[in-house]
Amino acid sequence: MNPTIKILILTMLASNVFAQDSEKLYPITKSNLYGYIDNTGKTKIKPQFLSAGQFSEGLTPVRWKGTYGYINVKGKKIIPPKFDLALSFYKGLAKVYLDGKPFFIDKKGDIIFQHNYKSISEFGDNSFAIAITHTDKYGLINKSGNLIVDTAFSKIELFNNGILIVTGLNHNLYLDDSTEIIIYEKGVIDTLGNWIVKYGKYEDIGQFANNYAHVTLIPELQEEYKGRQGLIDKTGKYRFTVPSKKWRFDYNNDNFYQDIAVVSIYAVDPDTVEVWSSKKRYDYKGAINSNGEIILSNADWDEITPFTFNRAFSKNTNGEWFLIDTKGKPVISQPFKEILYETYDSRPDLLFQDGIAFVKTEKGWAAIDTTGEFTLKPTDLNNIEYDYVKRRGSIIFLLEDISVESDKYAYRYGFWNTENNTIVKPRFHDIDMDGFDSDLIYFVQDEQAGYINTSGKQIWKEQNKAVNKQLNIDYMNRGYFYASSKYKKGLAGFGGWGSSDNSSKQISADGVFLPNTFQIVIDPGQRTKWADKYDAIKLFVANTSGDTLYFDAQDSRLYLKIQAQDRKGEWKDIEYLPRSWCGNSYHSLFLAPNELWEFATPVYQGEFKTKIRAQLLFKKSQEQEIGDIIYSNEIDGHVNPGQFWHKREYYPGGLMDPYND
Incomplete structure (x- = not known):
């Protein structure tokens, strides 16, 4: 997907704020410039901006x-352009950045307070925000920038009802040597810094949801080992210890809703099971109250959803779903083949939305209320190819899995508007399921963005166009220098080679590289393309030293990145190297004597002129633990201020994508 479309998708997903303005406007692109249309597709603001956000409270940020x-x-x-990055207004304030430092402005563009923090969360609906110092200490500030909770924590997690989970500066559960000791510094405070749960009571405290949080008990403080999981309420009161040999919280729905939580009740003593088998049934579902007492259980229940509107669904061992009340009794006798509930998202608010749930009968998908009465008769969707359904209000999104047939897309998307019975068969390659409003839904089809209304009419679609020759962005580019090593006897199996077609090449006799050295050369005279679209120049990593050199890599990506001088003349990264959570991503490459790697690096278009260079980490031997750094020659270039610090949120492409940044 081209970067311009990706930017628009991320902008759309950032906030759903259409309804906040009397005149709804939607961002579009034309010839790589952003403008706005209304819900009929009429252009209201002609495309002229390099980036654009969503309108909120009558204003929108544009670049x-x-x-x-x-x-x-x-x-x-x-408000005139002067910020590296700007976000939408909310309750009269907008978060902006200057030289990577966050500030908050009013609608006149005035900064409401100065500060010396590295980072500040957004205020949102709160009167306070989490502030982080340059030494990574967390505290709370108010909207005047005054400290209301001291920066005395290594982490603060904010939850509803003004409850904060804090981690102390000395918290240490993992010992590196025999001289260290375990220190338990997990606690709970309110927004004035008053203690609700002091340090030393629990090893860990989970997220608060609906006034309760799971806790991990400290082994040394237990007189008798009865299990290490427990529950506390928002006042800090300890409610109960989970009897780990009798039941456990449900993996997908472990929070309390309406003071009821779903649990798995063991039919056997789990300690007696030597090998767990998916072919055997060791437990069944039930429910507990906030005192840890089992209030519902049925040996025939394989699943139960969380309770909402005093209702839940249970599935028996035959795969039939029943609507049940808080006593576990069926509300109606009719079973259903399926229910529309995203189990792994654990969002009961999506089960009975406005008191209506969607169920599948023998005749198709239908809607029922909390009494089990049909509010929408069954609709047969069997003539439509789809694998999954997801609900957002009255819209049912249809997802067709095409991951096997396509190496670019995971799904095709369509939707069923249950209010007017409009059905759009899956044909889009991306769709905004969470940011749409009652008028338009944003989609991507064959790398072209567009809008369709909820009656199925296409309102606007991006036209084929020539891509900008030069890449103009306001964020750090993600590392892209991929390489592989040729087979060499004696180094076969040295760390693996990942998967890249960019193998090393022999340096020609008439090469322009210096002899007897290792060097990176950026050659502005050799033009090429980056990502098959953007103007680029060639970058060479050449080894004329006579020795084999070694390189750490992640999935064939070298630790090679581009840097630029900021306005103060300091060298800073304008590209970053993501970090994989999978150990299999990490391996090594080598570059034999008289060989090189050839790369393309984009020609950035930006607001100010500067110097550009490349930085690479390498090793002179296999045994070397800490790598050496080498720099390329410097060339003239242009960048935007956001490129020095702004890392966009990254969304993993699936289970096989082990990167979170």
């Missing part, structure tokens, strides 16, 4: 050249 400002729904400039 002219390298910096952001704000315009109103008429396209008039209200």
Whole structure:
């Protein structure tokens, strides 16, 4: 997917704020510039911006050249461009960045307070925000920038009802040597810094949800080992210890809803099971109250959803679903083949939305209320190819798995509008299931963005166009220097080679590289393409030293990145190397004598002129633990201020994508 479309997708997903403005406008792109249309497809603000956000409270952030400002729904400039990055307004405030430092502005563009923090969370609906110092200490500040909870924590996690889970500066559960001791510093405070749960009571405290949190008990403080999991409420009161030999919280639905939690009740003593087999049934489902007492159980239940509107669904061993009440009794006798509930998201709010749930009968998908009465008669979707369904309000999204037949897309998307019975068969390669409003749904089809209304009419679609020759971005580019090593006897199996077609090449006799050395050369005179679209120049990693050199890599990606000088003349990264959580991603490469790797690096278009260079980590021997750093020659270039610090949120492409950044 091209980067322009990706930017629009991420902008759309960032916030669902259409309904906050009397005139709804939707961002579009034309010739790589952003503008806005209304819900009929009429252009209201002509495409002229390099980046654009969502309108909120009458304003939206847009980027002219390298910096952001704000315009109103008429396209008039209200706050002039001066920010590296700018976000939408919420309750009169917007978060902006200058030289990578966060600030908050009012609708006049004035910064409401100065500070010296590295990072500040957004205020949102709160009167406070989490502030992080340059030494990574966490505290709370108010909207005047005054400290209301001291920066005395290594982490603060905010949950509803003004409850904060804090981690102390000395918290240490993992010992590196025999001189260290385990220190338990997990606690709970309120927004004034008052202790609800002091340090030293629990090894870990989970997220608070609906006034309760799971806790991990400290072994040394237990008189008798009865299990290490327990529950506390929002006042810090300890409710109960999980009897680990009798039941456990359900893996997919372990929170309390309406003071009821789903559990798996063991039919056998789990300690007596030597080998767990998926072919055997060791437990069944039930439910507990907030005192840990089993209030519902049925040996025939394989699954139970969380309770909402005093209702839940249970599935028996025959795969039939029943609507049940809080006493576990069926509300109606009719079973259902399926229910529309995203089990792994554990969001009961999506089960009975506005008191209506979707179920599948022998005749198709239908809607019922909490009494089991049909509010929408069964609709047969059997003539439509789809594998999964997801509900957002009255819209049922249809997902067709095409991951086997396509190496670019995982799904095709369509939808069923249950209000007007419009059915759009899956044909889109991406769709915004969470950011749409009652008028338009954003989609991507064959790498072209567009909008379709909820009646199935296409309102706008991006036209084929020539891509910008030069890459103009306001964020750090993700590392892209992939390489592989040729087979060499004696090094076969040395760390593996990942998967890359960019194998090393022999240096020609008329090569321009210096002899008897190792070097990186950026050659502006040799033009090429980056990502098959953007103007680029060639970069060479050449070894004329006479020795084999070694390189750490992640999935064939070298520790090679581009740097630029900022306005102060300091060298800073404008590209970053993501980190994999999978150990199999890490391996080594080597470059034999008189060989080179050839790469393409984009020609960035930006607001100010600067110097560009490349930095690479390498090793002179297999045994060397800490790598050496080598730099390339310096060339002239252009960048935008956001490229020095802004890392966009990354969304893994699936189970086989082990990267979170």
